[in-house]
Amino acid sequence: MSTAMPMEDLHVDLRAASSGPWQTVVWNDPVNLMGYVVHVFRTYFGYSAEEANRLMLAVHHDGRAIVAEGGREQMELHTQAMHDYGLWATVQQAGT
Template identity: 65%
Template sequence: MLPDVDVRFDVPWILVVWNDPINLMNYVVHVFRSYFGYPREEAERLMLLVHHEGRATVASGPREEMERHAQAMHEYGLQATVARDDA
């Protein structure tokens, strides 16, 4: 019998953007719209999650893609991390 092994090779990963005291809310909306192509309403909804809850999941997918998105968010001056989507 094989031991219990987690074999979820392509588990989705998430990109989390964190609240910070530096960036203005309208700038965060601008980043979400220009980089991800979100419509204004979705960009504002995500920005409000970041603002009120301290974080928002703004994208999900393969790890490498989420890491590229995180790097892009850093280049825009936003704090972002990549995590496994264990939901």
């Protein structure tokens, strides 16, 4: 006996999947020094020294920090940029 759902019961709301806002999350790692993370946040995002340091400390103490929020495509670009700098980053929908 098949337990598969009929195709008409499967519904994906693509607007909900692409609606925002989305976030770029930077995760803690055992490789990058705190000063380097501050440098990346200041260089790439243009954060002040104080804000970059606050975000770096969130990464260090909480294991992650939301460093940007906006449209999905822009957050994917930010995430790729963080990877290019050697940081571990992901994209998530806000509120998840």
